[in-house]
Amino acid sequence: MNRSFELVKTAYELSQLLPTAEPQVALAGRSNVGKSSLINCLAGRKALAKISSTPGKTQSVNFYQINPGGYTLVDLPGYGYARRSQAERAKWGQLIEQFLTLSPGLKAVAVLIDVRVPPQKSDLEMVSWLRHANIRILPVLTKCDKMNQREQSARQREWRDLIGGAATPICFSCVTGQGKDALWSALDSLAIPTD
Numbered sequence: 001m002n003r004s005f006e007l008v009k010t011a012y013e014l015s016q017l018l019p020t021a022e023p024q025v026a027l028a029g030r031s032n033v034g035k036s037s038l039i040n041c042l043a044g045r046k047a048l049a050k051i052s053s054t055p056g057k058t059q060s061v062n063f064y065q066i067n068p069g070g071y072t073l074v075d076l077p078g079y080g081y082a083r084r085s086q087a088e089r090a091k092w093g094q095l096i097e098q099f100l101t102l103s104p105g106l107k108a109v110a111v112l113i114d115v116r117v118p119p120q121k122s123d124l125e126m127v128s129w130l131r132h133a134n135i136r137i138l139p140v141l142t143k144c145d146k147m148n149q150r151e152q153s154a155r156q157r158e159w160r161d162l163i164g165g166a167a168t169p170i171c172f173s174c175v176t177g178q179g180k181d182a183l184w185s186a187l188d189s190l191a192i193p194t195d
């Protein structure tokens with residue numbers, strides 16, 4: 001199915017985050033994990049979201065309206081980027097937290113994790129924060145083209161056990177397109193009401 005992606009809003013400040021009841025799924029993950037690349041891959045457009053090999057590229061909350069589907073994918077700034085000043089990290093932490101707390105339409109958060117990297121404190125903190133806030137977690141392992149099948153499966157099991165009870169993480173790669181269909185199905189079933 002061909003989908004259209006439209007960047008409908010960009011927020012840099014807490015005051016620009018107006019609560020909305022429209023269905024949304026947010027993408028969260030450490031800087032450089034591949035959030036913006038995943039948006040581009042799903043959209044089939046290379047330059048929709050800005051990507052960079054330097055962490056900290058996305059500095060705003062970006063809202064992409066998906067049609068058909070009628071929901072919004074929200075690209076969040078990355079967390080855990082140590083080379084930012086403490087003030088900047090605090091500002092983004094607040095922006096992300098405020099967004100996650102104040103979005104009545106938020107159906108789930110896709111937590112993106114680099115398949116090559118063992119579980120990091122910042123990822124575990126994000127997962128635990130979401131669980132406490134009662135927000136559904138869609139775990140996605142990124143850059144799966146960089147690891148063989150056996151290593152991917154081991155990391156999937158590791159995260160399934162850590163998140164506990166949630167679905168097995170989807171292995172995704174924007175280089176090979178692995179996991180793209182599975183991700184669309186998961187997003188649709190989380191964001192589109194069934195009744």
Ligand SMILES: Nc1nc2c(ncn2[C@@H]2O[C@H](COP(=O)(O)OP(=O)(O)OP(=O)(O)O)[C@@H](O)[C@H]2O)c(=O)[nH]1
Nearest residue numbers: 032033034035036037051052053056057058078174
């Ligand atoms: N091999 C490979 N590289 C990837 C993949 N996805 C992203 N990358 C690379 O990872 C780097 C970071 O990608 P981004 O999409 O900018 O990451 P981000 O999570 O949006 O980063 P921030 O905006 O800084 O939070 C870029 O150099 C991408 O080309 C993938 O599936 N496979």
Ligand SMILES: [Mg+2]
Nearest residue numbers: 035036057058
């Ligand atoms: Mg980005």
